Amino acid sequence: MDLHDHSYPINTPNTYYKDIGDKLNPYVGTWVYDDGTSYIKIVIVKKIKATVWTHYEDYLIGAFQYKKNGIDIINTLNTLNTNLSDPRDYLIWGNRFGDTSRLNPFHEYTSDNKRINFSFKENDCYSDLNVRTLTLNGQSAIQIDKFKTLEMGQACAPVIPGGFYYLIKQ
Template sequence: MKLTVINVDMKYILIFFLLASCLSCKAQTIVPLANNHSDLYHKPNTYTKDVDNEFGKYEGTWKYQNGTTILIIKLQKKVFDFFAEKNYYEDLLIGEYAYIVNGTELINTLDKLNTPQPSTGAYDIYGNRIVHRGIPPICADCLLDEKRVILFIDDPERDYLDNSIILRYKIENGTQKIVAKIYKSGTSIFIPAGATDEMRVPYGEYILTKQP
């Protein structure tokens, strides 16, 4: 009989901790992602959330093609991702890409999206910075209230480079597109001797169309 009582008690204890955990999650202070000037931004016990679902419109497969040059980008929204080092949660955009020239794949990391990675930074496209038109790279023809998204983009064979990609969503004649600008966002300090300081995907602007 004592063993039976202990088992029942343990079930109640387990239920108690599960409920406490859920209540703890709900108690997270929500900080809008677009409000990166908030004093609570990326602070412990907060949830930096994509409250306006800016990331939702970027999800999917996007393709740029100019002659025999093709760039494919796949993006997914990742919600409530836990950043253990600073004890906060956040929403992110993650992705992978392929770059093909004259039928030769110079880069293809798309399969990584099918396998959970050990951390968000293990994806080759990741981040969550939402910015307005005046944040560099400046967008002169963006609307006053238009938002863009800045992400990190890595070349897996040149991980010493510091690169970013800024995305602008637009609809032209009923077709969904993103204007993607890939650029060098910092100075790479530890460049191996004789190594290039350029990504295999050339820096510049690409207009990609949403794929079915």
């Protein structure tokens, strides 16, 4: 079944929800933000036919590195070498596109409402990550909107400051 067709009931046992049309592929890669003070590196890979409960889905998973003034604050890139059984156990994971009928966090930047939503975990603190692809100065890039998940009532502080960032594909 098409992963992006939301008319089906999800979680049907032994069903494979496939990324038909490879809509997840533009988000795959190594992406870097560097303003001379803050450095963010995000690596996103695609997991094919990952087991989720009793069904299968194509997923994007990832890991990240954050430096401040050249000093590593957090580096989780080695976690991508771990083969976890559930893609939602990775530090960055997602496969759902944002609802294009609702207000887009990127509405000030573009009329294109297409974006993917990720969960982002840093030191047991969860954030949401909206990501859109674009071309920036002739280079493939992503723009991210990172913000702490409010509904979880978390008593934690994210490591990477929330906000909008442009990351260039490496």
